[in-house]
Amino acid sequence: MAVSHYTLPSAKLDKPAKLLIVAAPFYREIADDLIAGAKAEIEAAGATYELIEVPGALEVPSAIGIAERMSNFDGYVALGCVIRGETTHYETVCNDSSRGITLLGLQGLCIGNGILTVENEEQAIVRADPQQMNKGGGAAAAALHLIALARKWGGARKGVGFLPEAEELRIAGELKDNPTA
Template sequence: MLEADKGPGATLDGSGLRVAIVQARFNAGVTNGLRDACLGELAALGVQSENIAHHTVPGALEVPLALRWLAHRGEYDALIALGCVIRGETYHFELVANESSAGITRVGLDLDIPIANAILTTENLPQATVRQIEKGRDAARVAVEMALLKHRLK
């Protein structure tokens, strides 16, 4: 019989977990906020700073490939994708939002590793700014929860 899954109110213990973050530099004002909130929450969850790797890439479309390289290393319990795509006046928004998300999902499924997708897709900069802290924290919680679930189910 499997252990019952922890609900949203359960305490997450990330001590001993290894996590890698890939951060897009495009819209750095927002992605730096995502990063800071994420790192703060990982620390609050007990993930040791020496067990966290942080890498940057130019933009959201480059995030999945960097995640794939990290997953292939086999050194991490979970990965986190950070980025921000803001709608413009062209179709480019849909392309970047859809393709980066699909790539992140494919890496996680193909390489059997939890990935918390915190690439914001918003209509404007104020929306992104409002969401950056909570989404960064949420990414850390999702990564830890899913890594722990994977360990329990294996």
Template sequence: MSRYAIVCATFYRDLADRLIASATAAFEEAGAEVDVFEVPGAYELPMAAAYAVDSERYDGVACLGAVIRGETTHYDYVCGEAARGIMDVQLSTGIPCAFGVLTVENMEQALARAGGDKRDQGRHAAEAVLALAALSQQLGTPE
């Protein structure tokens, strides 16, 4: 049976819970086992993804969280570095790591994308990981 990890930034706890629930549901609907790991914020997601991949227990990692724009440039640094770091982990290891981080202007936008309708970032991240893992198997790429 396939096993996947979810690493989630919990800075916005309500959003994190929604993202985790929808990603977990997508993995379980695909017949996979899933483990959830929490980190304080989105900036920590790349390291958490690297830890999960390095454990050699997972076929992929869905990285979830939310960053809501504030009054300073902090938003830009956190979003950019989280995205780059997650991409670096998957490209350097060959293990799919999805960027399921909401990068939004306000809480209303975040809630609209945190589960329950067609803009469900948690589910979409899990589905991306599943699709890449299947493609890797189909093409016989080395891990």
């Protein structure tokens, strides 16, 4: 018996969204397919995007963190491909890029992770191709779903990481009478 995969219907956004696609084009043809899938999904949702490229998958989370602090994106699409080689570098890149994206997501960023981690080039081609598994489109769809959830539950505060102590106290209501603390 074959297992079927369920795909959620497209996210419904209350207003247009702006996404940043962060791509690591180490394997150029694979990255181009991932990007094409992501762009098509974003455009179909009526959203806009900017595209930047970084040297490798390890730099993707850093670029997203920088963009969150310094720009005005509603969500992010992380794209790249890591193919197993002869050394343990594969595990480092897979684990650390995924961990970085997950930590940013747990801080409230709306990120779709489309960094492929595969055994060989053939697996990467099938997963990246918009006419086959379309993992770039899937990552964009995930980011759009997270944006819709964030909007449903209220406005997000900007910033990544810990709040300065004064802001923590202000949120806790302890700075009502001393706004300069």
